[in-house]
Amino acid sequence: MNITKSYVAKSVERMRPSGIRKFFDLAATMEGVVSLGVGEPDFVTTWSVREAAINSLERGFTSYTANAGLIALRTEIARYMSERFHVEYAPKEEIIVTVGASQALDIAMRAVTDPGDEIIVVEPCFVSYAPLVELAGGRAVTIGTTGETGFKLQPEQLEAAITAKTKAVLLCYPNNPTGTQLEREDLELIADIVRKHDLLVIADEIYAELAYDQPHTSIAALDGMRERTILINGFSKGFAMTGWRLGFTCAPKEISSAMLKIHQYAMMCASTPAQYAAIEALQHGMGDVESMKKDYRRRRNYMVQSFKEIGLDCHLPGGAFYVFPSIQSTGLTSEQFAEQLLLEEKVAVVPGSVFGEGGEGYIRCSYASSMSQLQEAVKRISRFLDKQKGRAI
Template sequence: MITEEEKRKSVKSMQDYLAPQVRAIPPSGIRKFFDLVSASKDVISLGVGEPDFVTPWHVRDAAVYALERGRTSYTSNAGMIELREAIAEYLHREFQTTYEPTNEVLVTVGGSEAIDLALRALIVPGDEVLIPEPCYVSYSPICSLTGGVPVGIETFAKDEFKLTAESLRASITERSKILVLCYPSNPTGAIMTREDWLPIAKVVEEHDLLVISDEIYAELTYGEKHVSFAALPGMKDRTILVSGFSKAFAMTGWRMGYACGHPDIISAMLKIHQYTVMCAPVMGQIAALEALTNGMEEKDRMVESYNQRRRLVVSGFREIGLQCHEPQGAFYAFPSIQSTGMTSEAFAQGLLTDARVAAVPGNVFGLGGEGFLRCSYAYSVTQLSEALDRIGQYMHRLKQG
């Protein structure tokens, strides 16, 4: 006869129903830390990777006008042809890549969906995906969900957090299939020049790798112009170029992205896309088209503002006594807190509790992130100056013991 205790033990918990690959993924380190921030008052947050600018009025107006005219239907699964043509023309003009709008461009729900589609279209369980780290927190979890094996490649401050051909080559095995790139980099602000890219392209070709190049910060560079990996000799067909409108055009909440690549790969991604989200929202597509058509001046003004803030933040950290390599892209500084002897999590927690400043501990970004702090400078000069003052006071208190 079964006892009551045995009955209780035989009952499954809801966790038992979950797919093991989902159970194995930890919550986002960024979200976990900022759950603490939401409960705090008088906190200056340097943590969110989002422009503090509002989407330009004419972009918003285009979407409103489209709604007033009743533009609320589905579009082509791949996206409005007018938008795909504008994306192809923009990439050719700005970054010297050439794509056929009809079958080499796919409009997605943000750049994140494009990355997910690319990995799902390409990975066979057991395939290894090479990911230079520190990096955006989503790459490894998405890879794991597809059955792939994420392989981190550590980059270093002494190399300005650039990927080197030597470290890439040393990480390749017979199971290596895809290299994920994100330059300009979140979280380090590192960029790669053409001279940096050419040895990487040689290794990619030698080992028959495919590349997913996340170029969402391509427009946000300060000095050196962004070089698309897909524009390198022989790399177009090997590369899925991923980008979107969130960062450069201040359109994060619109969730508008795109992927460009070989027709066979884009076709495979499109099949997944049409069975999951059908198409990107038409209102967002109309807004994105307006941004590409008439939004260059606002984009340039935002980039100039980020550049001013970048100089303020980097010099501020150095004056405080925290080493900080100079970010050449994106809108993040990645100062070292190693001189304090504290872990990134402990420093970030103390900074939040004692100084009321929120920043992201570097360890959440993977290999090479421990001992650093990610600080976004997509905030007003007033906020940044106050945050630097508070961090300086916190450092002073640490030194005083």
């Protein structure tokens, strides 16, 4: 029998594949590539954290946990959020342990989005945000930030984007891909507008531990914002635990209960050994977090200075582990630049355009690599730029 129709959901048919993967699938087929692409720490998870997972297996802790996660872990998360970011959550009712921050974002979006709701997404941003809104039945309304403002969301932009259908604003600071961090004063202006229009904030704070020039301020810690914020965080970036796939949500009881229902049906619970590892990370791993952050700061300063020296404008990112230099002076689109750089000099970067229209004219470069790799990448990019100048003559 011939199949004469497509059984794929229309929302999925319309969805574009991840623009990040395109270049790294190509890079994987090439020898000698220096990758500045994937947002993954080059540090190995701290030994005591790995040992805690091994110990949990040796003790036979291989069953499901509670859907929301081990209460011991949720208690540690509550302590962590209070001590580090000055916001209080009830472990039993307001915290859910998830399979990475990605799943946390998914259940958050589905828990609050009705068909036709508008969710404001600030670009450049992580590639999954708008698709997750669409999959939840909502409409992503994008706001583009620019290099002139250091890629900071401007209050007047937010005010102008709000309509009667707006349900929530999705924020990510420190930001992927730009590394931009918002100061408390910036967040207060945004919070004023959110409260005025009775909106939710979905705050992706996965890079909160990687804030270099000042401590991270969580928008949930501002007056009147805890009850209207779904906070997303996890262990992948700050604790170098990407492969463990462990994140968490913090939100008021009503919203947490809604997210937990989705989590129960879709995922059951996060990995048990990973949860025991996370308890150890929160109890004894903060010294390693600070050590990694110190090294990232050194790499950040090197990359920003190096790009300026070879002729690429680059703002100083306040957090995460990305720089977002402008390549507009080359006359190439960001995709052309990334593709030619990979083919000619074997350096893998991500074109800024995959992060939204505001990312065109930029490239994302991760400095979660060794200093020797970063130095080699800069040398190759400099050589590539010299060849571009020669072609323009």
